[in-house]
Amino acid sequence: MSEAVITTDKLTKRFGDFVAVSEISFEVDKGEIFGFLGANGAGKTTAMRMLCGLSIPSSGKATIAGFDVYKQTEQIKKNIGYMSQKFSLYEDLTVLENIRFFGGIYGLTDKQIKTKSDQLINQLGLQQEVKKLVVSLPLGWKQKLSFSVAVLHEPKIVFLDEPTGGVDPVTRRQFWDLIYDAADRGVTIFVTTHYMDEAEYCNRISIMVDGVIKALDTPRKLKDNFHAANMDEVFYELARGAKRSE
């Protein structure tokens, strides 16, 4: 009864002779939290860029929210949210200005922005900080704000590229609460991470090695299949054969 919002079929990206992503095929369902794992240089970011409509695939098929990644990148952009591994809000703007700007370029009306920003500020407990420049916020808050801004326009899917780099476990846990909230509202989460404890939070995960998806299942099943005590061991088992690295 689940409805697939991301489908890829032998999706490939080549740069000259180098095959960055080789024939990856998978589906992600609505409201699912899908972990996209892989060592550095495995091709995660390239794959994600193709799914976001930032990079045209070399071959294979993919649809995002029902739209084709070759021809309908504009519609895709309206239906997705994105948060990059680099912190991606404007530090010289205030919290409120950032919310207004990103709401604005996604075409939300002033009224929508007003409702959304009130809601968001209450949820994050940022009432005291709305008029402060983002640069003055602690990293954990910045990241939470960044995520909230990425889902401000109620996208069907949100792509998170290593969203929790450099924050402490407590903040990471709080960040994941936000992710669960969004997933409960039906937003599909596509997340890359290096933290194996985070991988455990996902509904399903895929592990990419040298451009190929080597494993794809729920964390529990993966552990069973590899007779591993935790995700760290699963990952190590798969990734140690990798030839590519950054």
Place this chain on the structure above:
Amino acid sequence: MKQFVIFIRKEFAHVLRDRKTLLILFGMPVVQILIFGFALTSEVKDARIVIMDQARDAASRQIISKIEASRYFEVDKTVRSNQEMKEALKQGDIRLAVIFPANFNYDLVHQNDARIQVIADATDPNNATTLISYINAIIQDYEADFNKTNNVPYRILPEIRFLYNPELKGAPNYVPGVMALVLMLVCVMMTAVSIVKEKETGTMEILLVSPFSPLKIIVAKAVPYLILSLVNVVTILLLSVFVLDLPVNGNIFLLFAESTLFIITCLVIGIFISVKTNTMQVAMLISLMGMMLPTILFSGFMFPIENMPLPLQLISNVIPAKWYYIIVKDIMIKGLGLGAIWKETLILAGITIFMLVISLKSFKIRLS
């Protein structure tokens, strides 16, 4: 459209909140205008001049041949009327006019009161003074030769007029130069840096993932600098008129139109640099070394282009600031209209379109 306005508002917030940017943006033109009074002298070779010889006698012909023989001057043509001479000077590449009155030889021999009129294009005062002193030397040289064969000392009095800039003020030279320099710096560097900054901080990725199209992003990033640069033009002109007593002789609207064209040229160059670079330091370095230096060297406002070796003279032709400098001088100082500067305008427009096409091309390559 609403998204566009929101974007531009954000862009202004970036500029107006950064004290350093503000200082460069509005402090620099003022400081430059006020300190650029220091004149630079240098030798001038092969200056093109016109001669009006109403005497056509032995003395005038001998002086003309001496002028022709000098390496400083190149006689472009001989003119017959005042009208023709004025036209020649207006073209801008004629630096000097030498006029021999009728009966020159007679006056010299019989009245001992021979006069030569020398009119110099003094929009570039250093150039004009230098050329005048060369002419003086040639005339004195002739005088000495002439007196050797005579017993009575005869005298020739050159009457000198500095055209367009009779007081030889430096301002007519450096105000247009500073305008070119400031606009180049503000537009090229600021645009390049502001776009590359978004790349560096990762916000560019977020923008590219949004439905706001890449082309719109670029235009929206350039518009604020167009507006701020026009503010700078106004500042410089106000300083020039009220502090330096240098009025705008030509049409002010034409001057603004031409300035807008030059600003767009610079913005396009800035965009090109931003497409090609990934860090703010590199963008800044390229803007400074690749743009500022050639602008200072080749625009003609500090170093006379006529003096440079031919390859450098050729290079100077691709420097947009050179053409803008000529245009501003012609409009502001000489008070000329579009008729006199259409060629320069066309060249500037050509450079702009060329840069626009190659930036768009490389921008598209970047995106795929």
